[in-house]
Structures are given as structure tokens and as C-alpha cells.
Amino acid sequence: MSATPDTVTTPTFQLDGEEIPFQPGQTIIQAALAAGKYIPHLCFHPEFKPHGSCKLCLVKISGRPAASCTTVAQAGLSVESEIPEVQDKRRTLVQMLLVEGNHFCPSCEKSGNCMLQALGYELGVMSPHFPQIFPVRPVDASHKEILLDFNRCILCELCVRASNEVDQKNVFALAGRGISKHLIVNSESGRLADTNFSATDKAAQVCPVGVILPKRVGFAIPIGKRKFDLKPISDPGASAGCAEHAEGGA
Amino acid sequence: MSFKLETAVYPEKLKRVAIEPVSRVEGHGKVTILLDENDQVHQVRLHIVEFRGFEKFIQGRPYWEVPVMVQRLCGICPVSHHLAASKALDMIIGAKLTPTAEKLRRLMHAGQMLQSHALHFFHLSSPDLMFGFGSDAAQRNVVGIISAFPEVAKKGVLLRKYGQEVIRHTAGKRVHGTGSVPGGVNKSLTVDERDQLLKDIYQMVAWSREAVQIIRGLFEKNLEEYNAFGRFPANSMSLVRADGAMDLYHGGLRARDAAGKVIFDHHNYEHYWEVISEDVKPWSYMKFPFMKAFGPDDGWYRVGPLARVSNCDFIPTPLADKAREEFLAFDAGRAAGATLGYHWARMIEMLHAAETIKDLLHDEDILGTDLMAKGERVQRGVGVIEAPRGTLIHHYRVNEDDQVIRANLIVSTTHNNQPMNEAIRQVAKQYLNGKKLTEGLLNHIEVAIRCFDPCLSCATHALGQMPLEVSLIDAKGGCLDRMVKNQQAASLTD
Numbered sequence: 001m002s003a004t005p006d007t008v009t010t011p012t013f014q015l016d017g018e019e020i021p022f023q024p025g026q027t028i029i030q031a032a033l034a035a036g037k038y039i040p041h042l043c044f045h046p047e048f049k050p051h052g053s054c055k056l057c058l059v060k061i062s063g064r065p066a067a068s069c070t071t072v073a074q075a076g077l078s079v080e081s082e083i084p085e086v087q088d089k090r091r092t093l094v095q096m097l098l099v100e101g102n103h104f105c106p107s108c109e110k111s112g113n114c115m116l117q118a119l120g121y122e123l124g125v126m127s128p129h130f131p132q133i134f135p136v137r138p139v140d141a142s143h144k145e146i147l148l149d150f151n152r153c154i155l156c157e158l159c160v161r162a163s164n165e166v167d168q169k170n171v172f173a174l175a176g177r178g179i180s181k182h183l184i185v186n187s188e189s190g191r192l193a194d195t196n197f198s199a200t201d202k203a204a205q206v207c208p209v210g211v212i213l214p215k216r217v218g219f220a221i222p223i224g225k226r227k228f229d230l231k232p233i234s235d236p237g238a239s240a241g242c243a244e245h246a247e248g249g250a
Numbered sequence: 251m252s253f254k255l256e257t258a259v260y261p262e263k264l265k266r267v268a269i270e271p272v273s274r275v276e277g278h279g280k281v282t283i284l285l286d287e288n289d290q291v292h293q294v295r296l297h298i299v300e301f302r303g304f305e306k307f308i309q310g311r312p313y314w315e316v317p318v319m320v321q322r323l324c325g326i327c328p329v330s331h332h333l334a335a336s337k338a339l340d341m342i343i344g345a346k347l348t349p350t351a352e353k354l355r356r357l358m359h360a361g362q363m364l365q366s367h368a369l370h371f372f373h374l375s376s377p378d379l380m381f382g383f384g385s386d387a388a389q390r391n392v393v394g395i396i397s398a399f400p401e402v403a404k405k406g407v408l409l410r411k412y413g414q415e416v417i418r419h420t421a422g423k424r425v426h427g428t429g430s431v432p433g434g435v436n437k438s439l440t441v442d443e444r445d446q447l448l449k450d451i452y453q454m455v456a457w458s459r460e461a462v463q464i465i466r467g468l469f470e471k472n473l474e475e476y477n478a479f480g481r482f483p484a485n486s487m488s489l490v491r492a493d494g495a496m497d498l499y500h501g502g503l504r505a506r507d508a509a510g511k512v513i514f515d516h517h518n519y520e521h522y523w524e525v526i527s528e529d530v531k532p533w534s535y536m537k538f539p540f541m542k543a544f545g546p547d548d549g550w551y552r553v554g555p556l557a558r559v560s561n562c563d564f565i566p567t568p569l570a571d572k573a574r575e576e577f578l579a580f581d582a583g584r585a586a587g588a589t590l591g592y593h594w595a596r597m598i599e600m601l602h603a604a605e606t607i608k609d610l611l612h613d614e615d616i617l618g619t620d621l622m623a624k625g626e627r628v629q630r631g632v633g634v635i636e637a638p639r640g641t642l643i644h645h646y647r648v649n650e651d652d653q654v655i656r657a658n659l660i661v662s663t664t665h666n667n668q669p670m671n672e673a674i675r676q677v678a679k680q681y682l683n684g685k686k687l688t689e690g691l692l693n694h695i696e697v698a699i700r701c702f703d704p705c706l707s708c709a710t711h712a713l714g715q716m717p718l719e720v721s722l723i724d725a726k727g728g729c730l731d732r733m734v735k736n737q738q739a740a741s742l743t744d
Binding site for chain 2 (some may be wrong): 138142215224
């Protein structure tokens, strides 16, 4: 972000009043993150094509709402992100995600490494606000190395994309419609053990919440020493390519 | 010695006195006193909503989540559940703890014991003991203690705070930490943390000694009342070390009858069901554990400080052991059989906890880095620990996929279920004439329940705001008498 001699030739847009340089073809969120400016997100991952489903990266561009992960940066745009109107909508989205699944942070081994939890703190979510749905989502513990806890799925499809595009295994998919939409495992039995999934797959590394977990790790790293315990998700050190999605396990 | 709870030939003729609610946080409790046709106390029932739900909803969860999840049973002594679950899961993963891990867990547990006992004695029970059971309710609370005995109150607060600091440094948080994991612990103490705790530990030992003297002095001052209050003979059970010493973290099960005769000794707790079982009653969610040797009617027993102090051969820290000897010898041993003796025993244990912390802080192992162990995996694990309120049993089965498929938790208050009923019955017999409810009766029943420090908040004064409703109802449902303490609080709990 420090000025360089060729900055004058680099196109920029304004994000909350600050000039953000970008490369042609970059989306607003890509340019913002590259410049050290955090825009909340869950389904965005710099290694994957934008998905535009979680809508946490909502911004206002010239007064109109848009997903910053799917909107290509253009010179001269005026983008608003950290304004009350936008933050309120993001908070509502996080609250809706929290009630759609079963998110029990106090006993969740992903606590402190979970992007959804970190965004809850970031956006000042003090309560779920909406009635809890409490869906019934049994755990798939069939795989020797990986546990699938569907209770926490936010349907970001990062595992679907990683398994398809990087691992080329196509292990995961979304099924169902609307509120019934859910993550499934692509095997005849529906069990992870009956796929060729491996703990070293990219899909095992990208979950922003606590769905895909290495087994028998649990609370080996103390609460208080985890990624978002040390720095808030908006801190450049924590969010840099937020993509690692809290790796280091739970 | 048994008090049978279901003995009425014509139960429909009994009159009923209901005290509801007597709890505020962990479950809902009420007391029902049933009177016979001559207005004499016939039965007493302490009804409690227990936490059996945990046993169901941890089914299917991964085992490594359990020590963190089940401690949410309780906000007062979560460390006990945290450690009991960890011990059961140590067994499941075949881990033999490293010295560092075991000593850090013992340190965490001693911190828990210190803070819980301090909380109970100074914050919850000292108002009854220091002002008198029937004293003005407006004064008989922790605020009253702060006003009348500011030095005592201050020491109580600081003792509890110190215990919580020990927990924070070992578990990561003062409440609901994550320090203990299957196979060991996830952190040791830094030198700074150790030195911070060392700085104040000698003061804590000294104040704990003073606390023992406070309760001794109260016994001396009110000898007959204290010895007689809610008194009943009972079996007792606790863990003891292989050499017979008190051990709050690990050991074998020892039980004695009311005369002190050993019923079983050094029984391997991994097979606890060989010596104890649980009975159910239609009027309570809480089970009634009993020793199999005597059956459900006669096999009930008490656990907790009084059981532990009288059950062990000695306490392995010198000041607490001396205090134990004095307690057992006091008034020819009568205090050790009194229900109010729980308070005295509790303070002896608090002193033991402080001495244990002091010893462990001088042990270099707590700074070690060898934190985790594992071994051959099995499917069944049992963890038993002496929680502040008594013996705590966690029993799990875990399938090959690492999921919990069965859980059985027998918590301290459950063991003490029948003894609490018995104590209330004795008090009700003494203070209820069957015709008129009095504030004194309510107070004395509360005091009796509080001796056991049950894990339901009937043991709390809540600054004098404890909602309490008593109704005296005849067999036809007519209300003969009714008393309400703190109407507003009562309505909030409806």
C-alpha cells in the first residue's frame, strides 16, 4: 500500500474514502484485501472463483448494493463498506447463518479459528436474534482421519469447489432447495469413508467453519491461543488471504 | 437406619407441604412434606430436575469434544466434569499421563476445590452460621456478612479469587476452560504464572486455617444445636489413595457404614457398577444411588467433604491432617456425624487444597513440556474424581468411528439425594407442627439442604432474593396455609 513510483499509472477506486489500487480484472474484494483493507466474507477464497453466495462482502457502490467478490473493480468507483447500513445487513446475515445451523461455540473445537464466529465478534452479534431452527444433521465420523459435522455448514461450497477444481474428486455437493439445502457426500452410501477423500486434500483445508475437521485434535491448542483469539478477523495479520481459513486446526 | 420414602398405606390421606421453588440456576427443585392424619411428618421429598439430557445429547459427538462440552453441566464446579470426562477418555485412548500432565490436572483440581469451598462457606453458608438460622432474612446474606464481618468476607472473596486464578492458569479460563484434553493437558505453567501464584499461596494457607477455626468456634458456641441439627446415621463413600490417604483426584472407592466399618475398600472405580447401582422414584428426575450390598432401601450413602474426611485414614498434607484429627476427636466424635459437620469438613478440605497448591507450585514438573500421552485404544472409559460436592462418575462408550454412543454420569448431588431427603425430614420433624407454616421452618430446611452444597441453587442466598413458596395442602387439595418469600423472584421463575 505504500506509494511506489508507478502508482500514478495504477487505476484506483475509493473504498470508504481511501484510494485502493487494483489490477485490471481484479474484483473489489481482491483489490481491497491486497491493499490490506478488510471486507467481511465467508464464501470468498482467493484461490477459487468468486461464488457470491454468502453476501457478507456486501458493499454499496455509488449508492447501490453489490457483492464485492463478484464486482470487478473499475477506476473511479466509490465503494462504501464500513458504514452502519451495510454493517447492519452483514450482522443480520451472520445471525441468520447462526440460527440455520447448530452453532454451539462454547463446546466447538473450531472456536477461535472459525470465521463465522470471528465475524460474529467483528460485527457485534450479541444474540442470534432470530428463532433457532435446530436442524437435525447427524455427524459423519466414518472416515478414519476426518470428521464431518454438518451442523455447522454454511453452504459456502468451498469444499465442493476445492474437491472438484483442485482435488478433482468431486466428493462434496449441495442437495435440496431453499431452507432444506444441505451438504452431502458423493458416495452411494453417503458416507465419507466410502469416497476417495483424503485428509491431505485441498477440500480438507478450506472449510471456514467447523464442518471438516481432522480427527483427534480437538482442543490440543488452548482457547486463547488460536488465530482469531490473537487478532480480530479484520486485522490484516489475521485476515490476510483469510483463505487459510483458520488452518492450524482447532 | 433406612428412611423409606414410599411407605404410606393410604398416601391419598396425606397432607402436603410444597416448598417451590428452592432453586434458581441449575435445575428446579422443590420440597414436599407429607403429613399424616395426626399432622406428623410422614414423608419428605426433595424434587430436582437433573441434567440427564447431557447423557443423551453427547451421543454421536466425537469423544475429544466431551471434556469441554460436559463441563457446561455446571458453572460452579465445571473443572470437576472437565477432569472426570478427561480421565474417562484417557482410558479410552489408553493414555498413561505424563507427570507434568497429572500434576497440572491436580493443580487445576485443587484450585477448583479451593474456590468452590470458599464460595460455599463464605458466600452461601456463613450468613446462616454467623447470624443464626432464624435470624432476620434481610441481614442473613453475603451483604450482611460484608457489613458485619468485613474481614471474614474479604478473605472469602480473595480465597475464591485465588482458586479461580489457579484454574485460569491451568485451564485457560476461570470458568469453562479447555486445559485438560484426552491424554493430558494442552498447556503447562510458565515461570511467570507459577511465580504469580506462589506470591499469595502462603496467605491462602493461613486464611484457610482461620476458616477451619471459624467453623470450629461456631460448633463450640452452638454445640448441642449443631450436633443435633438434621442428624442421621449414614453410610459414606469416597475415593482413597492406595495407602488410605485422602485423594481428591484419583484412587479406589471406599465405603463405610454409619459405625465406621468398611463395606468395600480400594474398589477399582472402572467397575463401579459392581458395588453401586441407581434406583428411580416416580416423583423425582434425580436417581437414587445405593450400594448393591444393602439394596435400594438401606444402601444409600453420603458423599462429599464429610464422607471424605471421615472415610480416609489421613490427609497427606500436615495442616489439614491435624485439622482432621481435631475434627474427628471433637466432642467425642459427635461433630463428625453431624449434618452441619459438612461445613467443618469442607473447610478442612479447603485447607488441604491450599496446601496441595503450595506443594505443586514447588514442583518443577508443572513447568514441563511433556504434556500428552496415548496408548492402545479401547471402547469403554470410566473417570471418577472427588468433586467439591462428592464423588463424580463419568462413564462413556466410544465406537470405532470415535463417536460417543453411551454416557452415564452420576454426579455428586445425586449420590447425596437420599441423605438430603433424610436431613430435611429430620429438620421438618423438629420444626413443623403440621398446623402452621413458619419462616423458621423454611429457613431451617434451607440450612439443611445447604449443608450438602447441592448443585442446585437452592444453596444460594442470591442476596436474600431466593424465591421460596410453601403451601400446606390437605388431602382434598385445600390450601391450609401458604407463605411466600420474595414474590417477585418467585413469579420470575414460573
